Amino acid sequence: MFRQTASDKAFQVVNTVFLILILGMVLYPLIFVLSASVSEPEFLLKGDVWLLPKGFTLDSYRRVFRNQDILRGYTNTIKYTVLGTGINVLMTIAAAYPLSRKDFYGRNLITGMFVFTMFFSGGLIPRFLLVRDLGLYNSMWALILPGAVSVWNITIMRTFFQTSVPYEIQEAAMIDGCSNLKILSNIVLPLSVPIITVMIMYYSVGHWNAYFNALIYLTDRAKYPLQVILREILIQDNMGEMASFVDEGIIRQMMLAEGLKYAVVVVANLPVLMIYPIIQKHFTKGMMVGGLKG
Amino acid sequence: MPNNLSSAPTVVKRERRGGFPGWKAIARNWDLYLLISPVIVYFLVFHYYPMYGVQIAFRNFVATKGILGSTWVGLRHFTRFFNSFYFWRLIRNTLGIGLYELIVGFPIPIILALSINEVKSERFKRLVQNVTYAPHFLSTVVVVGMLFLFLNPNYGVINNIIVLFGGEPVFFMTEPKWFKTIYVFSGVWKSMGWSSIIYLAALSGVDPELHDAAKVDGATQFQRIRHINFPAILPTIVTLLILNVGRILSVGFEKVYLMQNPLNLEASDVISTHVYRTGLQGAQYSYSAAVGLFNSVVNFIMLVTVNRLARKLNETSLW
Numbered sequence: 001m002f003r004q005t006a007s008d009k010a011f012q013v014v015n016t017v018f019l020i021l022i023l024g025m026v027l028y029p030l031i032f033v034l035s036a037s038v039s040e041p042e043f044l045l046k047g048d049v050w051l052l053p054k055g056f057t058l059d060s061y062r063r064v065f066r067n068q069d070i071l072r073g074y075t076n077t078i079k080y081t082v083l084g085t086g087i088n089v090l091m092t093i094a095a096a097y098p099l100s101r102k103d104f105y106g107r108n109l110i111t112g113m114f115v116f117t118m119f120f121s122g123g124l125i126p127r128f129l130l131v132r133d134l135g136l137y138n139s140m141w142a143l144i145l146p147g148a149v150s151v152w153n154i155t156i157m158r159t160f161f162q163t164s165v166p167y168e169i170q171e172a173a174m175i176d177g178c179s180n181l182k183i184l185s186n187i188v189l190p191l192s193v194p195i196i197t198v199m200i201m202y203y204s205v206g207h208w209n210a211y212f213n214a215l216i217y218l219t220d221r222a223k224y225p226l227q228v229i230l231r232e233i234l235i236q237d238n239m240g241e242m243a244s245f246v247d248e249g250i251i252r253q254m255m256l257a258e259g260l261k262y263a264v265v266v267v268a269n270l271p272v273l274m275i276y277p278i279i280q281k282h283f284t285k286g287m288m289v290g291g292l293k294g
Numbered sequence: 295m296p297n298n299l300s301s302a303p304t305v306v307k308r309e310r311r312g313g314f315p316g317w318k319a320i321a322r323n324w325d326l327y328l329l330i331s332p333v334i335v336y337f338l339v340f341h342y343y344p345m346y347g348v349q350i351a352f353r354n355f356v357a358t359k360g361i362l363g364s365t366w367v368g369l370r371h372f373t374r375f376f377n378s379f380y381f382w383r384l385i386r387n388t389l390g391i392g393l394y395e396l397i398v399g400f401p402i403p404i405i406l407a408l409s410i411n412e413v414k415s416e417r418f419k420r421l422v423q424n425v426t427y428a429p430h431f432l433s434t435v436v437v438v439g440m441l442f443l444f445l446n447p448n449y450g451v452i453n454n455i456i457v458l459f460g461g462e463p464v465f466f467m468t469e470p471k472w473f474k475t476i477y478v479f480s481g482v483w484k485s486m487g488w489s490s491i492i493y494l495a496a497l498s499g500v501d502p503e504l505h506d507a508a509k510v511d512g513a514t515q516f517q518r519i520r521h522i523n524f525p526a527i528l529p530t531i532v533t534l535l536i537l538n539v540g541r542i543l544s545v546g547f548e549k550v551y552l553m554q555n556p557l558n559l560e561a562s563d564v565i566s567t568h569v570y571r572t573g574l575q576g577a578q579y580s581y582s583a584a585v586g587l588f589n590s591v592v593n594f595i596m597l598v599t600v601n602r603l604a605r606k607l608n609e610t611s612l613w
Contacts, residue, residue: 005514007514007515007516008514008515011412011514011515011516012412012414012515015409015412015413016413016418018409019409019410019413019418019422022406022422022426022486023421023422023425023426025483026425026426026428026429026483026487027425029440029444029483030428030429032444032451033440033443036443044449045448045449046449047449047451047454047457047458049451050451091332091333091336094329094330094332094333095330095333097326097329098323098326098327098329098330099330101323101326103315103319103323104323104326105314105315105319105320105323110330110334113334113337114333114337117337117341117342119540119593119594119597120345120590120593120594121341121344121345121590122341122343122344122345122346122347122348122586122587122590123344123348123569123583123586123587123589123590124547124566124569124570124573124574124582124586125348125350125569125573125574125579125582125583125586126343126344126345126347126348126350126583127340127344128573128574129347129350129357129579130339130340130343130344130347145336145340146340148336148340149333149336154333179325180323180325180326180329181325181329184329205431208433209431209432209433209434209435209436210433211433211434211435211548212547212548216570216574227433227435230433230435230436230439231435231439231552233439234435234436234438234439234442234443235435235438235439235442235552258449261439261443262443265436265439265440265443268433268436269431269432269433269436272431272432273428273431276428276431
């Protein structure tokens with residue numbers, strides 16, 4: 001329609017180069033981890049691996065999947081994620097639906113009560129003492145109940161209910177004598193599948209990646225989620241049973257341990273990265289809804 | 295559907311914001327109150343009860359005596375904290391990381407969003423978005439673990455590059471002077487794409503006619519970004535800026551703690567990790583609750599102040 005001027009063309013080129021640089025910067029570490037995890041540890045330690053794998057081997061993965069700590073951490077994390085997310089989503093709906101209704105008396109007061117907690121909190125110590133007094137210490141409920149619902153997600157969901165589920169339909173159902181709960185389950189929720197999907201994703205990624213509550217509330221190793229095990233391996237350099245490759249020399253052991261870390265990173269993120277391409281559309285949509293000031 | 299409505303004056307006609315609708319209207323929605331009650335109980339127990347419990351900051355808390363049974367000592371724990379060797383170091387580090395993060399981390403997603411928005415090819419646009427969003431889904435443990443791997447002085451890839459160009463390996467993770475930079479830039483890597491989404495959402499609302507009109511007037515692409523797109527996302531920017539400035543002293547515990555070690559403590563000890571160390575590891579509950587309360591109060595005051603300032607200077611504010 002309009003002729004592109006020279007300066008616009010130059011801008012377009014600069015912009016594209018800029019974004020390609022960004023792409024490279026974001027992708028390089030991810031590709032490197034993947035390559036390193038399937039490379040022969042020897043090349044890795046000599047600094048011969050730059051981008052593509054060298055001396056292809058799946059040995060590190062074999063060791064990771066034989067590791068009892070990781071397997072148990074995996075199972076625990078799956079359990080906490082499924083249970084925690086279920087509770088999160090139910091609580092979010094239970095809060096968001098009443099607050100989305102104009103005829104719900106007290107909604108401003110209740111919203112205020114929720115939102116205030118985003119800006120002020122009693123802090124770590126009182127919360128810790130509370131969890132202990134409730135008898136949740138060293139129980140998986142300490143990972144689930146303290147974060148049972150997020151104010152931000154309630155706001156997103158409430159905004160969705162208000163903007164995407166026509167109030168007229170709900171009103172009509174009321175006139176037909178439908179109870180509020182019936183309206184919620186038969187009319188509102190079926191129309192809200194996209195936002196519920198987004199919520200499931202938000203919360204489950206949060207549970208999958210959480211380590212802090214486990215760090216402060218769990219003492220029993222058998223209950224540790226994956227992230228706590230990962231911390232031991234990646235950051236505290238504590239390889240546990242994995243480091244004792246009995247039949248190997250000390251240098252070789254060190255090498256294997258290093259290669260193993262990369263495989264551990266990949267294995268830990270596998271579920272999230274595998275579903276990511278499928279769900280990223282929904283994620284973005286949820287962010288957009290949340291971005292609207294509600 | 296609308297025809298049905300006109301013949302039914304019973305529902306929600308009366309309620310105006312804040313007006314008391316009468317007990318009958320409340321009773322009609324009894325099931326909604328039932329539905330929300332677990333959530334209210336949750337907030338009372340897990341958020342408001344700790345606010346009540348924070349009074350142990352003014353007492354010498356002994357678990358067996360309970361909160362009210364422990365002796366009242368007034369501001370003793372606060373004065374101890376203000377006079378302690380750690381106080382200025384904690385303030386310097388917390389504020390330093392917070393400011394650094396704000397100055398570097400805040401503008402980058404805005405620039406990224408403005409840049410992505412100018413891409414003509416839909417496929418390239420989607421590619422950039424999908425790739426830059428991905429690190430957001432990695433856990434903090436994994437990101438910090440990757441830092442340890444890449445920055446390892448003996449065989450990390452970054453030091454390999456440094457050595458290749460004839461330099462000396464740098465002990466990134468243990469040198470205090472590197473701590474804040476690594477913290478901030480790894481944060482940018484993880485979250486710049488995700489944080490840009492909100493600006494892209496705002497940009498998608500810009501009326502294309504504005505751009506066409508500007509083109510007719512001979513505006514270059516850069517001028518159009520500056521005078522059309524940037525003003526369009528300014529309210530979003532201000533809102534997020536308020537939130538970020540208000541949180542400048544609440545540097546998150548998780549990542550700092552993972553990156554922390556005895557060698558870089560000089561630069562990495564922040565208020566939240568200090569609370570964790572003295573409170574949970576050292577069991578000085580009252581003292582660390584006082585430190586935490588000090589932090590919460592400062593954060594709250596800052597947020598309210600920044601918001602008030604923004605409202606004065608601008609139409610935009612949080613409330």
